[in-house]
Amino acid sequence: MDDLSWLKLDKFGNRTLFAGTNYCMFVNASQLGCRSNCVYFIERATNTWRFYEMGSDTISPCFDDYGSQTISPVWEEPIVENKFLVR
Secondary structure (H helix, E strand, C coil), X not given: CCCCCCCCCCCCCCEEEEECCCCEXXXXXXXXXXXXXXXXXXXXXXXXXXXXXXXXXXXXXXXXXXXXXXXXXXXXXXXXXXXXXXX
16 A cells, blocks of 8 residues: 555544454444444553543443443454364
């Protein structure tokens, strides 16, 4: 690719970005049930999920340790399987 450039986004609308170590994906926030216009990521120092809210320019914990009934999700890397037909 000869013509790469950065694109600054001020908002995602109804979409959300989940960012992992090796993977990231955009999702429709209302279909998934998460906050829109946010970036979800794992803070490596504490190994907990955080989200960056683009509208307010703030970072907050996704789940707290003070009685939250929701358990922090675990990022699962895809498993690639090689399937060979052996006769």
